[in-house]
Amino acid sequence: MNNWTKEHFEEKIGSIKNKMETESHTCEAKKEEKQCVKSDTFFLYFSVITVQLLTLASGSSMAWTSPVLGKLYSNDTNVNPMGRPITTIEVSMLAGIPLFTNTIGMLIVPKLSDIIGRKGHLLISGVVMLLSGIGLGFSSASVTFMIITRCLFGITGCFVVLCIYLVEICEDHNRGKFGCFTGIFNQIGHLFGFVIGPYFSVKNFSLIVISPVLIFIIFAMMLPESPVYLLKKGKEDECKNALRKLRRNKTEEEIESDMIKLKENFKKEQKGKIADLFKNQENLVALILSFLPMLLKYFSGVTVIFMFLAPFFDEAGTNLSGDTVAIGIAVFKILFFTLTSFIVERFGRRKMLLISSTGTSIPLFLIGIYFYLQHINSMFLVNLQWLPLTSLLFTVALFGLGLGPIPMPLISELPRAELKAVSGSVVHAVCNIVIFAITSLYPIISESLGNHWCVWWFSLNCLLGSILMYFFLPETKGKTFDEIQAILKG
Numbered sequence: 001m002n003n004w005t006k007e008h009f010e011e012k013i014g015s016i017k018n019k020m021e022t023e024s025h026t027c028e029a030k031k032e033e034k035q036c037v038k039s040d041t042f043f044l045y046f047s048v049i050t051v052q053l054l055t056l057a058s059g060s061s062m063a064w065t066s067p068v069l070g071k072l073y074s075n076d077t078n079v080n081p082m083g084r085p086i087t088t089i090e091v092s093m094l095a096g097i098p099l100f101t102n103t104i105g106m107l108i109v110p111k112l113s114d115i116i117g118r119k120g121h122l123l124i125s126g127v128v129m130l131l132s133g134i135g136l137g138f139s140s141a142s143v144t145f146m147i148i149t150r151c152l153f154g155i156t157g158c159f160v161v162l163c164i165y166l167v168e169i170c171e172d173h174n175r176g177k178f179g180c181f182t183g184i185f186n187q188i189g190h191l192f193g194f195v196i197g198p199y200f201s202v203k204n205f206s207l208i209v210i211s212p213v214l215i216f217i218i219f220a221m222m223l224p225e226s227p228v229y230l231l232k233k234g235k236e237d238e239c240k241n242a243l244r245k246l247r248r249n250k251t252e253e254e255i256e257s258d259m260i261k262l263k264e265n266f267k268k269e270q271k272g273k274i275a276d277l278f279k280n281q282e283n284l285v286a287l288i289l290s291f292l293p294m295l296l297k298y299f300s301g302v303t304v305i306f307m308f309l310a311p312f313f314d315e316a317g318t319n320l321s322g323d324t325v326a327i328g329i330a331v332f333k334i335l336f337f338t339l340t341s342f343i344v345e346r347f348g349r350r351k352m353l354l355i356s357s358t359g360t361s362i363p364l365f366l367i368g369i370y371f372y373l374q375h376i377n378s379m380f381l382v383n384l385q386w387l388p389l390t391s392l393l394f395t396v397a398l399f400g401l402g403l404g405p406i407p408m409p410l411i412s413e414l415p416r417a418e419l420k421a422v423s424g425s426v427v428h429a430v431c432n433i434v435i436f437a438i439t440s441l442y443p444i445i446s447e448s449l450g451n452h453w454c455v456w457w458f459s460l461n462c463l464l465g466s467i468l469m470y471f472f473l474p475e476t477k478g479k480t481f482d483e484i485q486a487i488l489k490g
Helices: 001-038 044-062 066-070 089-118 118-137 143-153 158-169 175-199 201-211 211-222 227-232 236-246 252-266 274-278 279-298 302-307 310-317 324-347 347-377 377-382 387-400 407-413 416-451 450-473 483-487
Strands: none
Touching: 044 066, 044 143, 044 158, 044 175, 044 201, 044 211, 044 236, 044 324, 044 450, 066 089, 066 175, 066 201, 066 302, 066 310, 066 324, 089 387, 089 416, 118 143, 118 158, 118 201, 118 211, 118 387, 143 347, 143 416, 158 175, 158 227, 158 416, 175 201, 175 211, 201 211, 211 236, 227 236, 227 252, 236 252, 236 324, 274 279, 274 416, 279 302, 279 407, 279 416, 279 450, 279 483, 302 310, 302 387, 302 416, 310 387, 324 347, 324 387, 347 377, 347 387, 347 407, 347 450, 407 416, 416 450
């Protein structure tokens, strides 16, 4: 008995020692991994901000309708270049048709980035956006020409390639932060449009909106091509040079280590096709989960409300100008998008999306109540003049904490590397069809049924989206692409 006890005791001691050694090695590995995470270089920031100038211009273009519609509704020919007030159907087409035609670009054009490179695609996109903006400025007397030029502005599928480029120049530890920059610059674009729109003619405003694109074209010559794209094309020396530029604070040994990781990730990969999205479980799950936050972003209605923000708030009947409110809310939105970029890597994508979606549903519901009381000419309306602006501010704040900035980087994290372009194209294309439908129908339904039903529907979408994300959306914070794929396999 004593011998057995002694042997048993020695065995237990040995087991504890082995466990401690294993934990020690694990801690050392984690410590080494943490030490390898270095601060982001100036050139990486320069590259990210430069490509985001295209996002800024796109955001300004999206906000273009808000200050311009006020002028196009006017009977004053000095303000309205059309010479007559625009009709509701024309508003629906002007806001909606460009979103629909952009779907074609989202599905087809981004595939060119696999041939000419991410950088080359973004440069061509910039030139097309510049020319279409100039065309818009000189065609402001005709609704038809305005629609055509606005269609050309987004037909290059720039957003899809831009998101891919950002993911491919970043590392695991900073993907979330720099991915949120897309949302931030989109909101800065909104603010840019809201600020200058009321003070310039439709023609001059349309020309000013594209000024960031011109700056992008000038600075884009200094940008590196995506290291991932270069490696796929067998250009290892150029890939290594691109990594050296983006990660100048790393030693040559660390650059070599990064190269080995890239090779390990992509050595077995082939060019992705749409059919590949449905070939196995993880690809299909990645596609479905990419749709979830992106569709919810647009079904929340916040993006649509921003396109009609000045007319939307004018309809609320408060003493504040719709253009003034649009500027204030745009500033507020930028603050929360920026805040999200700093805290997303700490709290995680999933948690922030859940807080954002659930929270956004509440102020939207309150806005619906205000419009309903206005619809029935309630006596309580006089005491609730503060409600529209307050609720919009809370809507923007909560939207900015997740639904606004996070879906963009998330859809570039979930698919396998060779499927990022095709998956992003499909997701953005479908989302464009959805936002086309919502944007086109919003002014018509709002006029026929009332704003309250529109806003209540947006609120319900946010609540249902929270439930779906709670049960199905995984967390990707700090995970490698291989780890994410393992989660999707279940």
